[in-house]
Amino acid sequence: MDITALALADSRFPGGGHAHSGGLEEAAARHLVSTEDDLPGFLLGRLRTAGELAAVFAAAAAHAARRGATAEFWTRLDAELDARTPSAAQREASRAQGSGTWRAVNAALSALSALSAAFTARPHHPIVLGAAIGLGGGQPVDAALTAAYLSVSGPASAAVRLLGLDPFAVNGAVLALSDELRAVAERAAAVAGLDPAELPAPGAPGLDLLAEAHKRKHAKEVRLFAS
Helix, strand or coil: CCHHHHHHHCCCCCCCHHHCCCCHHHHHHCCCCCCCCCHHHHHHHHHHHHHHHHHHHHHHHHHHHHHCCCHHHHHHHHHHHHHCCCCHHHHHHHHHHHHHHHHHHHHHCHHHHHHCCCCCCCCCHHHHHHHHHHHCCCCHHHHHHHHHHHHHHHHHHHHHHHHCCCHHHHHHHHHCCHHHHHHHHHHHHHCCCCCHHHCCCCCCHHHHHHHHHHHHHHCCCCCCCCC
């Protein structure tokens, strides 16, 4: 796997991912996830929906970065991901993480600065992730696997912090998804060269509702995670 992808998948990378639970905080508040036995189903559901969407756009961004896509292409790619993210709270979370990752990667990977004029002020996280990996020499499948992995590793880490779950069992639940993670990455890489409007649009209505509920509660009370 590409070294840039490994760095971006590292929980210590200063992209701001630690501030987001991927819906786990709201799921825990509603007692949808309370124990180690509840977590695998939540992670699998997130991987096959929001995780697959992130993987698709990360792969497309890596493909575009490697071939020197135009500013117009990046604008359209960003707009298409926006259109596939009906929850305003989810869009905000993606752009917040995208901005944080953009700052961190741009400081370390000077080649990414060439895309500054092409990106929006607050780009979506999967697009920044994929662009960085593509410019760093990685393949679309590397970007897709990184995005897919982050879609479950973040909530898994949040489960330990929120619920005090056994970290060995939690990490075991993530590793148990290895085959699913590879399958998601391969499907995403297979469509990386499509026009942005033709990219798949897996949906996650349940996660959208959790995100909106979390945002409303976050405005009224202190929450551990921003999303």
